[in-house]
Amino acid sequence: xxxxxxxxxxxxxxxxxxxxxxxxxxxxxxxxxxxxxxxxxxxxxxxxxxxxxxxxxxxxxxxxxxxxxxxxxxxxxxxxxxxxxxxxxxxxxxxxxxxxxxxxxxxxxxxxxxxxxxxxxxxxxxxxxxxxxxxxxxxxxxxxxxxxxxxxxxxxxxxxxxxxxxxxxxxxxxxxxxxxxxxxxxxxxxxxxxxxxxxxxxxxxxxxxxxxxxxxxxxxxxxxxxxxxxxxxxxxxxxxxxxxxxxxxxxxxxxxxxxxxxxxxxxxxxxxxxxxxxxxxxxxxxxxxxxxxxxxxxxxxxxxxxxxxxxxxxxxxxxxxxxxxxxxxxxxxxxxxxxxxxxxxxxxxxxxxxx
Numbered sequence: 001x002x003x004x005x006x007x008x009x010x011x012x013x014x015x016x017x018x019x020x021x022x023x024x025x026x027x028x029x030x031x032x033x034x035x036x037x038x039x040x041x042x043x044x045x046x047x048x049x050x051x052x053x054x055x056x057x058x059x060x061x062x063x064x065x066x067x068x069x070x071x072x073x074x075x076x077x078x079x080x081x082x083x084x085x086x087x088x089x090x091x092x093x094x095x096x097x098x099x100x101x102x103x104x105x106x107x108x109x110x111x112x113x114x115x116x117x118x119x120x121x122x123x124x125x126x127x128x129x130x131x132x133x134x135x136x137x138x139x140x141x142x143x144x145x146x147x148x149x150x151x152x153x154x155x156x157x158x159x160x161x162x163x164x165x166x167x168x169x170x171x172x173x174x175x176x177x178x179x180x181x182x183x184x185x186x187x188x189x190x191x192x193x194x195x196x197x198x199x200x201x202x203x204x205x206x207x208x209x210x211x212x213x214x215x216x217x218x219x220x221x222x223x224x225x226x227x228x229x230x231x232x233x234x235x236x237x238x239x240x241x242x243x244x245x246x247x248x249x250x251x252x253x254x255x256x257x258x259x260x261x262x263x264x265x266x267x268x269x270x271x272x273x274x275x276x277x278x279x280x281x282x283x284x285x286x287x288x289x290x291x292x293x294x295x296x297x298x299x300x301x302x303x304x305x306x307x308x309x310x311x312x313x314x315x316x317x318x319x320x321x322x323x324x325x326x327x328x329x330x331x332x333x334x335x336x337x338x339x340x341x342x343x344x345x346x347x348x349x350x351x352x353x354x355x
Contacts, residue, residue, distance in 0.1 A: 031123030091146030115188025
């Protein structure tokens with residue numbers, strides 16, 4: 001999951017865990033202005049023989065991915081991903097996620113454009129670390145992860161970044177489709193639905209794109225990776241359920257801490273058993289090598305909670321009907337939206353359980 005963590009750009013806030021002072025505004029605005037200032041037309045980079053040949057070839061492929069996203073997936077046709085920026089670093093931003101010691105629910109930060117989201121983004125790793133340390137001093141569980149791409153929801157012309165280019169083509173396509181899907185539909189104050197929608201469109205789009213190219217071996221590799229991601233998501237979901245039971249118990253705080261630590265040991269053992277069935281794939285070794293806590297779990301569930309339900313709806317009704325259906329779901333009040341999504345999720349679970 002750490003390799004796929006994405007973000008939404010936000011440049012102002014109206015409340016946060018420990019306040020939102022001027023330095024945060026300045027770093028967010030400065031980071032976005034850096035991207036705008038460094039943009040180069042992709043066509044110019046491709047045509048320049050003095051530029052790195054691998055970068056030029058990848059950018060040529062991205063132009064075709066973008067055309068596919070617009071013409072086949074019905075994603076927004078604007079100037080996003082027609083320019084390129086080399087930031088000379090591995091990630092564009094670093095996100096901080098926080099959760100209370102005895103809660104699996106992430107804390108939220110609220111912004112005028114994006115609404116309330118479950119992470120706080122920084123354009124410098126050092127700034128993210130300082131903020132994380134402040135939260136830890138207040139007793140929060142925290143997690144920090146690098147982000148390779150983000151969406152400004154159409155407010156700016158998002159560029160292709162060098163941080164997107166060091167993976168295989170299907171991974172790059174997944175990022176492009178995901179971020180354009182955010183421009184298609186974004187639900188303020190509902191990170192889980194927004195991310196599940198973008199991820200469902202991303203998965204559907206990459207499989208279709210690979211299928212149309214006749215890349216059967218790559219498509220199979222992509223599907224196997226998606227299956228491992230699903231299994232990982234289920235592992236995280238099971239751990240959250242265990243922790244909810246611990247945290248809601250009448251145990252004293254020290255006993256809850258001991259039970260929490262033991263529960264994460266169980267999760268580590270479960271992963272080793274799962275990994276043994278993956279023919280050597282090590283997708284999540286780095287994730288399990290980090291200190292695990294409530295915030296690390298939340299960084300995953302933001303993307304995965306509703307995904308099985310939305311994936312099933314998309315497969316059942318088709319892409320255009322799915323878009324219409326999701327626009328209607330987005331208009332529902334939160335107290336109506338969640339029960340509907342729960343019913344979709346239960347239908348998926350019931351189908352899996354039936355012989």
